[in-house]
Amino acid sequence: MSKKTIGVIGAGKMGSALAIPLKNRGYDVIATRRSVKKMKELSDLGIEITSNNRSAVQKSDVVIFSLKPGDTVEQMQxxxxxxxxxxxxxxxxxxxxxxxxxxxxxxxxxxTMTNVASKYGSAFTIYSISKKVSQKKEEEAQEILDCFGTFEKIEEKYMDPLTPISGSGPAYLFTVMESMVYAGLKVGVPRDLALRASHQAVLASAKLVEDSDATLSELRETFITPGGVTIEALYELENSGIKAAFMKAIEAASDKAKKSSEEFMEKMDGMDLEIEEEN
Ligand SMILES: NC(=O)c1ccc[n+]([C@@H]2O[C@H](COP(=O)([O-])OP(=O)(O)OC[C@H]3O[C@@H](n4cnc5c(N)ncnc54)[C@H](OP(=O)(O)O)[C@@H]3O)[C@@H](O)[C@H]2O)c1
Known part of the structure; x- marks a missing residue:
């Protein structure tokens, strides 16, 4: 069975991070943006590039929109x-x-909502569909989402509140990793060695969460010995209110996502969705 052709409309940061794993998985991919010159990385990988959205859509079986919200509505119309x-x-x-x-x-x-780790097949993609979508179509969609990493179907009402974790989560963890590297530098550990140690700490944490049934607190407990090193750092972290800081930060991001969503919806309510198509 021949692979589908997938059109990626708006191959910027996110669109490129979707086009590349699709191409790697053997799909034929057509990527678009207005500045074709900026898609050299994609064309070097054998992805067809064009600034003509209409012809890209005509040649595609599945079309991914990775434009900004206003541009998405305009192009869908x-x-x-x-x-x-x-x-x-x-x-x-x-x-x-x-x-x-x-x-x-x-x-x-x-x-869907995903993140740029899709480029390496490591994103967590959440998706929602309406009742109109058949199981067969959903399975076809899952085959595509599988190229980006793991995926999970969620109720649409969780899409905006979850976005600051699923979409932006890695950004917060880079801050944690950088703090560990800086801590290493402060006590004289070479930068690259501190980075490797911090990197492995994140990988090990993720693996433990994945492979064990223990809760996060139980997993943390396994690293603590009475009067030991870990508890010293945890005491300082608790004292600095780090959990509250993370919770407040992610709540602020959720509020921002909700506000942007409401503003965008207000704008859309003022638009005529039945506008005639341009030729
Ligand atoms: N960045 C993230 O981490 C992330 C994560 C999840 C979801 N998203 C979503 O992904 C979407 C894109 O975000 P982004 O960060 O990838 O933005 P971006 O890098 O600015 O990508 C958008 C691309 O759309 C292209 N474009 C604009 N108008 C176009 C048109 N009429 N036809 C074809 N291409 C057009 C732009 O290139 P030209 O100017 O050359 O046309 C630009 O490269 C947004 O809706 C965002 O919510 C982003």
Whole structure:
């Protein structure tokens, strides 16, 4: 069976991080953006590049929109007839399934949130669908999401609140890793050695969470010996209110996601989704 052709509309930071693993998995990929010159990395990998969204959609079986929300709506409106009967995957924050189904009533809509680790097949992708999507179509979508890493179906109401963890989570962990490297530097450990140790600490933590049934607190306990080293650091961390700092930070990001979503929806409510397509 021949592999599908997948169009990636808006191959910027995220779109490129989706196009590359799809190509690596053997799909034919067509990527678009207005500045074609900026897609050299993609064309060097054998991905077809163009600035013509319409022809890319015409040649594709599945179309991924990785544009900013306003551009996504604009392009969905313009390309409505070319998208008929096709699967449309959006990675756009703030754009609900109901609005996309109104824009594209004859397409299969898959709403997702992922992150740039998809480039290496290591992202955690969450997705939501409406009842209109058949099990067969959902399985087809899962085959594509599998190229980006692990995936999980969630209720759409969790999409915005979860985005600061699933979409941005690695950014917070880089801050933790950098703090460990700096701590190493402060006590005289060479930078690259401190980075390797911090990297392995994150890998080991993830592996323990993955392979064990223990809770996070139980896992932490296994590193603590009475009067030992770990408890010294944990005491200082507790004293600095680190958990509250993380909770407040992620809650602030959730509030921001909710606010952006509401503002975008207000803008959309003022738009006519039935606008005639341009030729
Ligand atoms: N960055 C992340 O970590 C992340 C994570 C999850 C989801 N997202 C979502 O991904 C989407 C894109 O974010 P991003 O960070 O990848 O932004 P980005 O790097 O700015 O990518 C958007 C791309 O769209 C292209 N574009 C704009 N108008 C276009 C048009 N009419 N036709 C074709 N291409 C067009 C732009 O390139 P030209 O100017 O050359 O056209 C740009 O490269 C957003 O909706 C965001 O919510 C991002």
């Amino acid at each position: 313009k390309l409505r007839s070319e998208l008929e009967g096709k699967m449309v995957i959006s990675i756009c924050a703030s754009l609900p399934i109901s609005k996309m189904e109104a824009l594209l009533p004859n397409s299969t809509i898959i709403r």
